[in-house]
Amino acid sequence: MPRYYIDIRSHFGIDEDPSGIELPDIAAAKTEALKVAEKLLKSWAGMPPDYSSDIMIEIVGEDLRPVLIIPCSDI
Numbered sequence: 001m002p003r004y005y006i007d008i009r010s011h012f013g014i015d016e017d018p019s020g021i022e023l024p025d026i027a028a029a030k031t032e033a034l035k036v037a038e039k040l041l042k043s044w045a046g047m048p049p050d051y052s053s054d055i056m057i058e059i060v061g062e063d064l065r066p067v068l069i070i071p072c073s074d075i
Helices: 026-043
Strands: 003-010 013-015 056-060 066-071
Touching: 003 026, 026 056, 026 066
Parallel strands: none
Antiparallel strands: 003 013, 003 056, 056 066
């Protein structure tokens, strides 16, 4: 199974996923990334809109290249 890394980009910088997760495909990686995004949005609910609108979840493949970027404003 391929390994995907779920990184978080925000106004504060990049929080890289150091270990990744093995998942069957990009669809499963997207589902996992959306779970991460929901948790973040709940914990950062009090953040000013300018900051929260900059948050993006980036799915990176085994070759360390982005395969999908999900803006949290789309969630």
